[in-house]
Amino acid sequence: MTPTIPVTRLPHAEGIPLPAYETALAAGMDLRAAVPEHEPMMLKPMARTMVPTGLSFAVPAGFEAQVRPRSGLAAKAGITCLNTPGTIDADYRGEVKVILINLGEEDFIIRRGDRIAQLVIAPVAQASWREVASLEETARGAGGFGSTGAA
Numbered sequence: 001m002t003p004t005i006p007v008t009r010l011p012h013a014e015g016i017p018l019p020a021y022e023t024a025l026a027a028g029m030d031l032r033a034a035v036p037e038h039e040p041m042m043l044k045p046m047a048r049t050m051v052p053t054g055l056s057f058a059v060p061a062g063f064e065a066q067v068r069p070r071s072g073l074a075a076k077a078g079i080t081c082l083n084t085p086g087t088i089d090a091d092y093r094g095e096v097k098v099i100l101i102n103l104g105e106e107d108f109i110i111r112r113g114d115r116i117a118q119l120v121i122a123p124v125a126q127a128s129w130r131e132v133a134s135l136e137e138t139a140r141g142a143g144g145f146g147s148t149g150a151a
């Protein structure tokens with residue numbers, strides 16, 4: 001299924017391409033920084049910031065959008081999304097922002113149009129609770145947190 005997402009480009013995103021799949025079967029569309037041309041952002045080691053994308057969009061009901069890190073930025077510069085995966089609710093109409101943190105050792109510069117994160121559209125379910133006295137048994141039971149062994 002290929003949902004179509006209504007999107008508005010805010011004035012500060014003028015001229016920045018909409019997020020796009022970079023390859024035929026990519027899962028994510030790269031999100032670009034809508035920072036002013038003359039005011040790149042500087043992210044010092046261990047600092048975090050909210051990077052504007054200049055985009056507001058209406059994710060269809062039954063889907064969510066996830067804001068995820070780009071592996072290249074993580075591997076090369078220690079840049080990641082602090083709240084990964086960021087959750088964009090289907091009823092959110094504000095500007096989508098990317099919360100980046102610099103876990104590397106060098107200052108990181110974010111320039112206008114840089115691809116800073118990626119957006120994955122995923123189906124999502126809303127659940128309701130049915131409170132019960134006890135749960136059905138399973139082989140795993142309460143085992144977790146390494147209960148099956150390390151290697």
Ligand SMILES: O=c1ccn([C@H]2C[C@H](O)[C@@H](COP(=O)(O)OP(=O)(O)OP(=O)(O)O)O2)c(=O)[nH]1
Nearest residue numbers: 067083086087088089090092095096097098099
């Ligand atoms: O990386 C992100 C994460 C969230 N959002 C926006 C869209 C999302 O629908 C809204 C709320 O996000 P979330 O529920 O994660 O944050 P919250 O702290 O629980 O805020 P709220 O009380 O508004 O739900 O913020 C972003 O723009 N970028």
Ligand SMILES: [Mg+2]
Nearest residue numbers: 087088089092
């Ligand atoms: Mg919330």
